[in-house]
Amino acid sequence: MGRLLTLGCLAVFAASLAAQTGVTRRSYDTEFLGPPLADPVLQHAKETFVLFGCAYCHGLNLVSRGEATDLMHSALVGRDENGSRIGPLLRAGIPQTAKLSPMPQFSDLSDQQIAALVTWIHYARRQGRYQELTATPVRPGNAAAGKTLFDRDCGSCHALDRDLAGIGRKYEPAALRAALLDPKALKVERSFTVDRQKDPKLATAQQRHHALLENVSAEDVAHLVTYMASSSVAHR
């Protein structure tokens, strides 16, 4: 009985404390926003994108509504590096336009808020483009064209007779395509330990693969996969 009384008193005290401090549970529209992401930085970026009204026109997952620019396929977004192009555009808006409503300017946002918007745009673009590029069966491409692309975009880090030797035997074409667009080795949980949070090798690899995923066409993916699949060279 005494224990029950103690628990009851504690509950009343907790409720009273919550009331005094104004602590209330704010509702979160999980149905629209989806469940919170595991990465808190990405979750914050997503919420920033929603709170400043970007999702209203451009779509939370970049499926735009009405006349808004399609950020999933925008060339400007594809060329952007860490906000180099998106940031100035957000600050200035696009007042001169043939569209019904000009793109507003967001000059009052902090640098951190602009960075969060840029982070979400690139993340959502990668998710969407991965879905698009892997939605259909792998189609045959041109191995010679694939080699040219490989030498240009992949050759500074990879070689089919070195780290990727025998990859054509190791993976089915669909799995090879998935690995090319979104390598498992780069999907590591972000660490904030001092020695790891600025790992230049990992950062560079992620940046290059992200840029590839954000810009590569389905046709070029087919060429690359055909070239890589044709390689049966063993590791030297």
Next chain:
Amino acid sequence: MRVTRREFGSTVLAGVGGTAALAYSRPAAAQSHAAANRSLINGVQFGLQPFCYHDLPMIRENRGELIRRLVRNGMGMVELHATWVEPRFIGPGVTADAAREQLRGWRVKPPTGYYQGIRKELDAAGISVYTYYVNFDDSYTDAEFDAVFEGAKVLGARGCVGSFGLAVSSRLVPFPGRHAMFAGLHNHDNLSDPDAYASEASMVKGLSLSPDFRMMLDVRHFTAADGDCVGFLERHHDRMAGMHVGDRRKHNGRSTPFGEGDAPIIELLRMVRDNRWPIVALLEFEHGTLRPEVEEVDLMFDYCKRAVA
């Protein structure tokens, strides 16, 4: 068409076309009377532009959910976008031109009793349609303009509103009067387009085309276009059908929750209340929220209720 204070009473309370006497003589109209009263706050008639429900695709299959949300938000009046009503013909293997042609055919000859059926749905929920939102453009034939007004009238709308410019407005001139309705001009903030309604001068020019034209002043966009909302009401209140009430920042700034931007929402609502102007306040916002949209509408509506308390 001019709407006097007395007519405003019948408009917003009965929420139907035609005379108040006729409206009150019908049970459905009497229900609409109660409907509009639900969001009549201290003499200011509020309603909702359901763009606010950002998560709810504006298609006729979602109309039931739309009505449930309007009731939940205490709204008795709505500006109903045509997409909540009309079928869509676009689909796999159908070109945009073919879909447009099919829609045109449907509008000119809708199924018998189609609009009446939707009117019953709305009446049963206590929702009256103040305006019917249609983005009229150059692709409309005259017969199609006429048919849209006819359908909107059956829904109970007093006017058709849309985001069209001066050129399309010129073509619209003959149609609203035929149905004893108005055409509502809706402004955006594109000051670079000479055809667009964005500046006060452009809106005055549009209104001068017909006495049946009335302004649906979008307060958010006019603020973003650096317009003087209070001055506009002072000068043109007798040509206004309503306002889209929301908040944005000046100089083509972003949308914000009510009270965080530059739109003088409180002043505008108080002007409507104190001058007893027949101007309907339709809430519409584009700012983002992490809350369910129904909760956000509640919060913004509460802000407006406090403004006219």
